Amino acid sequence: MDVMKGYFNQTDSSWNKYIASAVNDMVEAGVEIISDGQTRDPFVNIFTRKLKGCRIRDRTEVIGKVEYTGPITVEDQKYVRTLVPKNRQLIGLLTGPYTLTKSSVDLFYNDEKELAFDFAYALKQEAQLLQKYVDILSIDEPFFSMCVPDYGKELINTITKDISCPTRLHTCGDISNVIPEILEMPVDILSHEFKASPKLFDSFKQYNFTKNICLGSVRSDNVRIETVDEIVNHIKNGIDVFGDKISQLAPDCGLRMLPRDVAFQKLKNLVKAGEKVYGG
């Protein structure tokens, strides 16, 4: 591993080459909205590693009051901007406060709501900085698929209020039991795992909605590479339900568990399918 050479030579070990590798794959596959790839760490650790009050053992442990101490993903996004063509957009990724709370071992607060809001206040500061460098902000809240707490809307609002760029809430998993709460969330776009959970199409049909949709269209938990035609059919199913509310096509979730070549091919096919349906 190159970082060890840096250690033995007592030189700086930059992570940029790993970010560049993920970003270049996205660019080459034709993806239009590019993230930093979240290569540094699992999505919870990226944030808890830099927040005061947290330490990482087997899981994140909260050992003091959670506070923001400075930019977490901003420098990586600035670097991504230098790598991508001007016609591509950047998406900033925040792991949501409820997911951070549910993923951590709380040794300090003994109050889930209080901890979740302190995470939210910290993430708000990151969002305020990040909005200057990205075109859209996405909040990942997979734990909402199991339960949206009664303060869930207020929690997300703590982050998205007064943010100038469009915002997105990504909740993977089967959200059919929490759709009414999800539809109330103060974000512009809802992103869900429609490929792995196609029954969500039927679930959403029962509701009126005004938000845009990011349609999960290739599976992130399966190495089988969906064909372009299969993805086209899936998008058409989505259009039947959401019409022109579909503003983004994406993998169901992050692709970090897949082999790199499989992830790349899935992205390529997704882009081709999108072009077939919506034009190049």
Next chain:
Amino acid sequence: MFSFTKEQKVFDISGIRIGGQPGVYPTVLFGGLFFKGEPNFSEAKKQIKNMLDISNKTGNPAIPDFFIKKEQHIEEIINFIEKTLPKNHPFSIDIIEPSLKIKILECLDERNLLPRTVYNSIHVGITDEERKALKKYTPEMAIIVAFNPKDKSPDGKIEVLQNGANLTDAGLLDIAKNLGIKKILIDTAALAPGDNSGAAIAAIPVVKEEYGLPAGCAIHNVVEKSKWLVNFESAKKSVDASSNVNIPLFGGNFAIFGPIENSELVFPIIAWQDILISEYTENYFGINPVASHPRRKLF
């Protein structure tokens, strides 16, 4: 000066004991040879003899740490170890290149030297081939370098030992144990000034309280990288040698103190520090130093 609540392990390699509560065993000192890659054996022979003589005087055990940087030197350095070191005296091998590590392990096994070997080191860059070699040719003792490129604080060092910080498939401690290495020393990974260099010292009591394992580091590396010291040429060697007192002061058990030629300065400084600690820990905690401790040898 303090004592740990966690039971402290003590490991023996060829009669040298490393670990334990502060004030029991003298700090073990690793003196480096062949940093530059080209071995000078006649000079090295004198330096080793000198280090062992001083070690004998103060009571601080000495372990020569051999840098091996080229394949063509493997054979001659191992011949030198066999001929020069006292019978059964332990030594450590300090190698960066993974392919070279494997060849050296094979060679040490052929010569039946693995029971005297401290393997320096296992870290997050460990390769599958290196693991296979270590499983087949298991050294008596290994140093794990707790370097976490994601987090250079003591917490980050614990993380890499515990779960590999998602850089390896398991924590470094489990990796070493699964390879059959029973005697593990933790090097808390000293980094350059400006890169949380103090964390290597702060991590020593954290590691010892968490795992009870012997801990230390090469704090000398921080001095080497302190460029401003070039303006204090006459003080540089003293700073270098005395930087090592931080290790026993924070409860550590070994110092990888840099070039072996620094032995004359390092051993008395560490002996002095060990005595200071022992006096207090015996008075306050009732911890008695072993017979070979500098406090017993020099008083």
